[in-house]
Structure formats: structure tokens, C-alpha cells
Amino acid sequence: MKSNIKTVETSCNNCGSTKSELVTIGVEHEYDNTTDDPFKVVRCSDCGLVYLNPRPDVSELSTIYPPNYYAYSIEDSYGPSQRGNFYYKLRYSMILSGLEHVLSFVPKGKINILDIGCADGHVLNWFGKVRTHEVSCFGVDLNEKAVAKAKTQGHTAWAGRFEEVELPANHFDFVWASHVIEHVPDPKAFTEKAFEILKPGGIFWFWTPNINSVDAKWFADRHWGAYHFPRHWVFYSPDSVRQLADKTGFELTHIEYQPNAIFWVWTFHSILKANPALSRFADAMFPPIEWSKTTLANFVRNGLFAAVDSTIKACTGQTANMGVAFRKPSN
Numbered sequence: 001m002k003s004n005i006k007t008v009e010t011s012c013n014n015c016g017s018t019k020s021e022l023v024t025i026g027v028e029h030e031y032d033n034t035t036d037d038p039f040k041v042v043r044c045s046d047c048g049l050v051y052l053n054p055r056p057d058v059s060e061l062s063t064i065y066p067p068n069y070y071a072y073s074i075e076d077s078y079g080p081s082q083r084g085n086f087y088y089k090l091r092y093s094m095i096l097s098g099l100e101h102v103l104s105f106v107p108k109g110k111i112n113i114l115d116i117g118c119a120d121g122h123v124l125n126w127f128g129k130v131r132t133h134e135v136s137c138f139g140v141d142l143n144e145k146a147v148a149k150a151k152t153q154g155h156t157a158w159a160g161r162f163e164e165v166e167l168p169a170n171h172f173d174f175v176w177a178s179h180v181i182e183h184v185p186d187p188k189a190f191t192e193k194a195f196e197i198l199k200p201g202g203i204f205w206f207w208t209p210n211i212n213s214v215d216a217k218w219f220a221d222r223h224w225g226a227y228h229f230p231r232h233w234v235f236y237s238p239d240s241v242r243q244l245a246d247k248t249g250f251e252l253t254h255i256e257y258q259p260n261a262i263f264w265v266w267t268f269h270s271i272l273k274a275n276p277a278l279s280r281f282a283d284a285m286f287p288p289i290e291w292s293k294t295t296l297a298n299f300v301r302n303g304l305f306a307a308v309d310s311t312i313k314a315c316t317g318q319t320a321n322m323g324v325a326f327r328k329p330s331n
Helices: 058-064 086-103 122-127 144-152 187-197 214-218 238-248 261-273 279-285 296-316
Strands: 020-026 039-044 050-052 110-116 134-141 156-159 172-178 198-209 251-257 321-327
Touching (some): 086 172, 110 122, 122 134, 144 156, 187 198, 187 238, 214 296
Parallel strands (some): 110 134, 110 172, 134 156, 172 198
Antiparallel strands (some): 020 039, 039 050, 198 321
16 A cells, blocks of 8 residues: 555635535545555535545546556456346346436437546447437546557547547537546536537536435445545535536536445445454455446345435435436527
């Protein structure tokens, strides 16, 4: 583990205030090859946005996203036996249905889709299979090896940070960022870039943790899985999402909430990892990296947590997994 990585002090990305109050302090628990430095989560005293401060400097991205980061090789993790099992077929039929749902916000026909944080192109592969639209797939990711994998699967992809990669203006009908916006140093600039490259009337759809969820409050003291220390830098609520739309010129079209088992896996992994008597069981009981493999254990574990999320949604109307649709005004 690398100690004393370079960090930067930051202000609230929504309102610019430097006044904040401490929420919690946490450490990396998912990977053993990143950093063991502690990190503070704070809440803006003026607008309520929750964020990491100080956060890792962008020069440390290769440290906090190690070569074995789970998103870089999801496609490679599915061998022939896994692709043929019931869990794989069930899971990805649900994903396909979900992608067709989000694309219902744009007219049917030929569309250009950009996946920000495309990794090895696994989501673009699923977008290419939707039955409701004829899709041209594009992607961008900071990991060059992952982008190379995406290209071999027929996608147009760029390596680099989305904010820095040169992309055509007014070109895309749909920009997708699944659990990316919370990872970036300047979500406002990130969102403005999405606005620039979308066609008028286009949709910017992003998934992000909901800091207003019940489990975020239950496990606020460092163990909430969606802290994902130290890779999640900003934590949105429905209110702060509305502020982001107002400040970037978008129209907030839709907010929805869906189950997300991985946050629960990471939550209980954190709890066990912090307990000296139980830490040796953490990786086996709640695997933080291999949670997405279509094994029987993951089927049972992820299914149980999805049921918990569904119950919470039925009771509160929300989960920790928030989907947001911003529309670029047609005029």
C-alpha cells in the first residue's frame, strides 16, 4: 500500500463555498495495492453537497485505480461456462431491458451513444443489442488497456479523461455515465462537457450513489459501501442533483432509484475488514472485486441484497442507486 499520496484541498463544486462540517473518515478496504491513507467526507455548510476533502490529486489516479480494478476486465471474467448459466442470462436480460428503458427518453431510430468510463466496452456491447434503436457506440476511458479491449469489440473509443479528450460538439443523442460523475474532480465541468457534445434535445443519463438513502444514513460512519474510499469524490442527493442541472443549463427530466447489490457487498466487507477478529473472512464472504462474476454464491448474495433494496424502495421511495436524466434544451 502507498502512504501519503498527493492530495488537494477542494471547495464545494455546487456553490463554491469552503465552509463544511465533517461527516466521517474512512480508508481503502477493497484493494490491497492502492493506499492506506485516511480520507475525510464533509458536507457543505451552505448548500449541503457531500464530498471528499481533501481528495487524491489526479496524478494519483493510477494509484487509486490499480491494474486489477474490477471494471477494467468485466468481459474477460465471463468464461464460456459463465455465459451459459442461468444467472448470466437472467442478469443480462434485465440489463438489456434497463438500457431500453433509459433509451426511451430519446426518439427511436439511429442514434449515437457515448459511454463515459466505458472500460473494456462491456456496457457498449449491451447497448449494441437493444431492440428499440439502431445504435452507434462510442466510449471514453482513462485506462488505455481497457480502451484497447473496447476497440477490439468494434467500438470507437478514446483513452483519457473525458474532460480532456477532444470530442465533436452536438454529436451525440445519448451520453451515458454509470457511476462515473462521483469519481471526477469537477462534476460541474464534467456535466458542461456532456452538454457541449450532446445534440439539442439529447439526454445525459447518469447513475450515482444517493447520499440521502436510508442505508447511507445507517452506515454514515465510514462503512457505507458507496463511499468506495478513496475513489468516490462527490455524493449527490436529489436536491444537489437539481442544483447541478440549474448550474449547467440542463433540464432535469427524470430521477429514479434501483437496487444495487454492490453497495451492500462493499458495506459489509468494510465492517468485517475493520474487525480484527473477522477481517480474514471479509474477502470470501463479501468479495469486493469479484462480486460481478456469475457464480452461485454471487447469485444468492446479490439477489438477497437486491431484495433488501427493493424493500427499502417500497418503504421510502428511494435506494442508494440514483438514476438521473438531464435533457439539453431543444432551443
